[in-house]
Amino acid sequence: MYAEVGIPCYWRVEIDPWRGHDDPYPLIVARLRDGDGWRTVEAPAGEVTSLPLGVGRGVDGELAVVEVKLDPSVLLP
Numbered sequence: 001m002y003a004e005v006g007i008p009c010y011w012r013v014e015i016d017p018w019r020g021h022d023d024p025y026p027l028i029v030a031r032l033r034d035g036d037g038w039r040t041v042e043a044p045a046g047e048v049t050s051l052p053l054g055v056g057r058g059v060d061g062e063l064a065v066v067e068v069k070l071d072p073s074v075l076l077p
Helices: none
Strands: 011-012 027-034 036-045 050-055 063-070
Touching: 011 050, 027 050, 027 063, 036 050
Parallel strands: none
Antiparallel strands: 011 027, 027 036, 050 063
């Protein structure tokens, strides 16, 4: 669905348990368009993880990506 509308990178912030992940929370799930598929990175609270962030297109038309290092626990009050 995201690829069909041209979204090459997105993050989900999960605050509740979901199938496949019980804890810790919050959990960030980042997905980045990679060729014909997607690269997925999961970042649980308590771990600093390097997450891809699409920031535009380069002069060659390719997706420009920066890596953001983040521990999702900083999102907690």
